[in-house]
Amino acid sequence: MIGENLRQFWQYTGFANFEWTYLLMICIGLVFIYLAIKKEWEPMLLVPIGFGIIIGNIPLFPGLSVGIYEEGSVLNILYYGVIKGFYPPLIFLGIGAMTDFSALISNPKLLLIGAAAQLGIFGAYTVALALGFSPAEAGAIGIIGGADGPTAIFLSSRLAPDLMGAIAVSAYSYMALVPVIQPPIMKLLTTKKERLIRMKPPRPVSPTEKKLFPIIGFLVTAFIVPSGIPLLGMLFFGNLLKESGVTRRLAETARGPLIDIVTILIGLTVGCSTQADKFLQLKSVYIFILGAFSFMVATFGGVMFVKIFNLFLKPGNKINPLIGNAGVSAVPDSARVSQLVGLQYDKTNHLLMHAMGPNVAGVIGSAVAAGILLGFLG
Amino acid sequence: MNKLRFILVSGIAVTLSVFTLSAQSQSDMRLNELLIHNETNFEDDFGFHNGWFELFNTSYGTVNIGGCFLTNDPNNLKKYIIPKGDVLTQIPPRQHILFWADNNPYHGTFHINFTLEESDTIYFVASDGRTVIDKIAVPKNLGVDQSYGRIEDGIGSIDGSGEGWGIMPWTSPSTNNAGVDEESKSQIMAREDPGGWILTMTAMLVVFSALIILCFIFKFTGHVATSKQQKKSTAATADTEAAGTIVKETSAETYAAIALALHLFHEETEAHDHESLTITMSHTDRSYSPWSSKIYTLRQTPTLKKNQR
Numbered sequence: 001m002i003g004e005n006l007r008q009f010w011q012y013t014g015f016a017n018f019e020w021t022y023l024l025m026i027c028i029g030l031v032f033i034y035l036a037i038k039k040e041w042e043p044m045l046l047v048p049i050g051f052g053i054i055i056g057n058i059p060l061f062p063g064l065s066v067g068i069y070e071e072g073s074v075l076n077i078l079y080y081g082v083i084k085g086f087y088p089p090l091i092f093l094g095i096g097a098m099t100d101f102s103a104l105i106s107n108p109k110l111l112l113i114g115a116a117a118q119l120g121i122f123g124a125y126t127v128a129l130a131l132g133f134s135p136a137e138a139g140a141i142g143i144i145g146g147a148d149g150p151t152a153i154f155l156s157s158r159l160a161p162d163l164m165g166a167i168a169v170s171a172y173s174y175m176a177l178v179p180v181i182q183p184p185i186m187k188l189l190t191t192k193k194e195r196l197i198r199m200k201p202p203r204p205v206s207p208t209e210k211k212l213f214p215i216i217g218f219l220v221t222a223f224i225v226p227s228g229i230p231l232l233g234m235l236f237f238g239n240l241l242k243e244s245g246v247t248r249r250l251a252e253t254a255r256g257p258l259i260d261i262v263t264i265l266i267g268l269t270v271g272c273s274t275q276a277d278k279f280l281q282l283k284s285v286y287i288f289i290l291g292a293f294s295f296m297v298a299t300f301g302g303v304m305f306v307k308i309f310n311l312f313l314k315p316g317n318k319i320n321p322l323i324g325n326a327g328v329s330a331v332p333d334s335a336r337v338s339q340l341v342g343l344q345y346d347k348t349n350h351l352l353m354h355a356m357g358p359n360v361a362g363v364i365g366s367a368v369a370a371g372i373l374l375g376f377l378g
Numbered sequence: 379m380n381k382l383r384f385i386l387v388s389g390i391a392v393t394l395s396v397f398t399l400s401a402q403s404q405s406d407m408r409l410n411e412l413l414i415h416n417e418t419n420f421e422d423d424f425g426f427h428n429g430w431f432e433l434f435n436t437s438y439g440t441v442n443i444g445g446c447f448l449t450n451d452p453n454n455l456k457k458y459i460i461p462k463g464d465v466l467t468q469i470p471p472r473q474h475i476l477f478w479a480d481n482n483p484y485h486g487t488f489h490i491n492f493t494l495e496e497s498d499t500i501y502f503v504a505s506d507g508r509t510v511i512d513k514i515a516v517p518k519n520l521g522v523d524q525s526y527g528r529i530e531d532g533i534g535s536i537d538g539s540g541e542g543w544g545i546m547p548w549t550s551p552s553t554n555n556a557g558v559d560e561e562s563k564s565q566i567m568a569r570e571d572p573g574g575w576i577l578t579m580t581a582m583l584v585v586f587s588a589l590i591i592l593c594f595i596f597k598f599t600g601h602v603a604t605s606k607q608q609k610k611s612t613a614a615t616a617d618t619e620a621a622g623t624i625v626k627e628t629s630a631e632t633y634a635a636i637a638l639a640l641h642l643f644h645e646e647t648e649a650h651d652h653e654s655l656t657i658t659m660s661h662t663d664r665s666y667s668p669w670s671s672k673i674y675t676l677r678q679t680p681t682l683k684k685n686q687r
Contacts, residue, residue: 108596115582115589122578129574136564138574159564206603209596216595224588361589368588372581377564 017059021276029053029271035176042176042333045149045267049172052271068272079269082164085157087266088150089234094259095150095363096238097251099331101213103357106202109309110319110354114361116305117327118369120145120298124290125373131286136160139373141287144171145294146366147178147330151231153270155370158378165273166284170291172270178333181292182325183341185299190321194307195345197320199354207245214239221368227378228371235367295328302327302358319354326355329362403437404446404504408536409512410434410474411527413549414494419523420476420551422489428480429494430551433502435469436532442468445505448477448490450497450516456507458483458490472531474552499538513538517545525549530556 010016032050036043055075060067068075081087104110125142133141140160143152144167152171156164174181218236222229241251273279303324310318322342326334338355412431413419421427435441444467449457460467464487469475476488483491494500494516501513515538517526525546528534531554534542546555561569571577 105596105600108593108600111589111593111596112586115586118582118585122574122581126574126578129572134564135567135571135574135577136562203600203604204607206607209599209603212599213596216599217592220591220595221588224584224591364592365585365589368585369581372584376577376581377567 012061012064014059017061019059019276021280022057022059025057025274025276025279026054028274029057032173032271042172044263045172046176048264048267049169049271052268053169053274054271055268056272056275067275068269069275069278075269075272078265079273081262081265082153082168082269082273083157083161085154085230087262088154089230090262091150091259091266092231092234092367093238094255094262095331096214096235096240097242097254098259099239099242099360099363100356101239101360102205102210103202103353104360105205105209105213107354107357110323110357111361111364112309113302113305113319113324113327113358114329114363114365115327117298117302117324117329117358117362118146118365119301120147120294120296120328121366121369121373123297123301124294127293128286128290131290133283133286134160136377137163139377140164140167141290142294143167143366143370143373144174144287144291145298145328146362146369147171147175147295147298147328147334148363148366149175150266151366151370153266154231155373158374162278163283163287165270165275165279166287167291168270169274170288172267173288174291174295175330175333178295178328178330179337179340181295182299182328182334182337185296186303186322186325186337186341189300189303189307192345194310194321195342196349197318198346198349199320199323199351200317202353202357207243210243211240211245214243217364221364225368225371225375227375228367231367231370232364235363298328299325320349320351323351323355323358326357326359327362327365329359329366331359331363332356334362335359404441404443405511406435406437406439406441407443407446407469407502407511408434408436408528408532409500409502409514410531411525411546411550411555412494412500412514412516413523413525413551414516414520415522415524417522419525419549422478422480422485424485426480428478430476430478431494431500432527432551433469433475433477434528434532435471435473435475438471440468440470443475444468446511447501447503447505447507449501449503450492450494450499452499452501455501455503455510457492461487474531474554476552512536514543515540520545523549525551527555 029050029052032046032053035041036046036050056068063070065071065073066075067073068079070076121142121144123142124145125138128138128141129135136159140152140156140158140163143155146152149168149172153164153168156167160167214236218232221232225232238251238254241247241254301324303321305327306319306321306324310321313319320338320342323335323338326338328334335352335355335358339350339352342349342351410432412429414429416427416429419427420430433443443460444462444464446460447456447458448460449455451457466475466487478485478489479492479494479497480489481491481493482489497516499513499515502511503509504511513536517540520526526543527546527550528542529544530542534540567577
């Protein structure tokens with residue numbers, strides 16, 4: 001009797017249900033955690049995702065209602081926010097409440113760099129179509145080039161739920177790799193003279209302008225792309241909480257505890273969703289390749305746009321093309337890359353403040369692009 | 379003033395809540411299709427062929443029609459009450475529900491107490507028993523197993539005129555009138571734009587347009603703000619110059635008088651800029667605290683590093 005019980009118990013253990021694919025995924029999870037702790041690459045995201053990958057890849061006896069894909073399990077309930085797409089807008093609320101749009105308001109032409117960098121999304125879209133993905137899948141893959149994890153999750157949950165795990169992991173991985181991917185492209189596309197361009201210091205922005213920005217920004221973008229309302233609405237609402245000056249507590253909650261809680265939940269559940277049997281497919285490999293490609297095209301688009309734009313600007317108003325990369329969103333990492341690369345050529349030329357303009361414009365641009373893709377393909 | 383503000387805010391809140399309530403509600407339901415003479419068409423759960431009609435939820439939210447009324451008599455709008463409490467009366471977004479007009483309400487929620495043969499017009503009435511949400515004149519020339527419905531689900535008249543209605547090429551009880559084999563947006567894009575270039579161009583154009591509009595707006599607001607700032611600073615400079623003139627004209631006696639007045643004011647009101655630095659210590663009965671206890675090891679036990687030994 002005891003022997004029979006033990007034999008039955010053995011069948012429930014992870015050892016009895018073990019396959020090498022699970023071990024591979026657990027190793028990937030461990031690499032994520034290593035990169036987060038040792039290299040400090042996006043630790044807030046890679047630690048929850050990495051540990052989530054480990055949780056999601058413990059071999060399970062099916063039917064115990066513990067797996068993320070088993071209806072009613074705790075993980076399945078937490079995953080609901082990803083499937084139904086309500087975690088990403090909450091993260092956007094927090095991003096809005098912590099973002100200072102002053103750099104953009106003081107120099108609005110930087111908004112256009114944020115638009116140009118969206119080329120990465122559509123470049124990857126066309127290549128994905130050529131590789132045989134359906135338009136909906138290609139749109140979901142392309143959004144990786146927006147360099148915005150929440151937007152990628154939001155759109156893929158609508159257009160290609162089956163690919164969401166791979167898309168989310170790819171988007172966050174490449175966001176962490178921004179300091180590695182972008183500098184060679186920036187250096188390749190610019191001359192030494194261009195890298196030394198000094199930009200005019202931004203003018204001080206009045207509190208009224210800061211209050212008007214989220215209201216006008218939302219009205220314009222939402223009327224043009226209503227399908228982007230969940231992301232744009234929350235982003236600008238969060239910013240209004242910050243800038244209104246009368247909702248300090250709400251703003252602090254949105255950019256503090258709320259975004260932290262949602263980041264934990266989204267990171268962990270996205271990690272869990274990469275169960276080996278669903279994740280380890282040829283499609284996932286393509287997604288990772290296309291993700292890298294979209295980041296490169298986005299960087300190319302931003303930098304090249306600045307170079308072309310400079311042809312039409314007066315000598316004193318020229319833009320340093322090293323801030324073009326920041327249009328890919330990935331706040332604030334890509335802006336930091338602009339600053340670091342700029343300092344390599346001129347120790348006194350600080351580009352961070354200028355790069356924050358296209359950086360936050362990239363957030364708006366990628367949300368608008370996601371809305372367009374959802375409108376056409378959803 | 380406060381009362382006025384309260385009334386204003388309450389008014390806005392009530393108006394908003396009324397609109398919100400009616401936005402996705404019974405008023406979104408539409409009579410959608412009907413069949414009078416049923417010989418070989420759809421049969422009910424009891425195996426009978428009876429006339430039927432269909433309601434369609436035009437909204438993107440679930441609508442509960444429990445408590446609403448169906449009738450064929452304009453003088454008796456409460457002829458058949460749709461039972462409350464039946465989970466099946468909750469109609470999901472963009473879905474249909476079928477009623478059997480068999481004059482046999484004992485067969486269940488969806489069997490009503492009149493037939494279509496005896497009806498000139500059928501009415502769908504709100505749960506208040508007064509508001510007619512939709513009505514349609516029953517055509518008398520309808521053939522056997524032939525249905526009459528909206529050409530497109532939910533689109534057309536609600537005043538009984540029959541605009542947007544017609545004899546259907548096939549019957550479609552509980553499903554879309556326009557057919558169910560529509561292509562998804564993704565399939566349409568795959569057919570019309572296989573390379574993705576049209577979408578790419580369109581999307582980039584839209585993204586640029588949105589951000590160019592924003593750019594112009596904020597350029598304009600920036601100009602307004604800058605000119606306002608300049609005006610302010612000009613006024614401030616003028617004030618400083620005026621203040622400078624006053625300072626020059628003020629005598630030392632006046633300063634002394636101002637200083638004395640301030641000193642006296644602070645003494646009287648006991649206003650002071652810094653707190654007293656006196657610390658008072660009082661004895662407490664509790665002489666023991668675990669925070670400093672060694673037995674609870676709440677403090678790290680000092681250890682010597684190798685090179686210190």
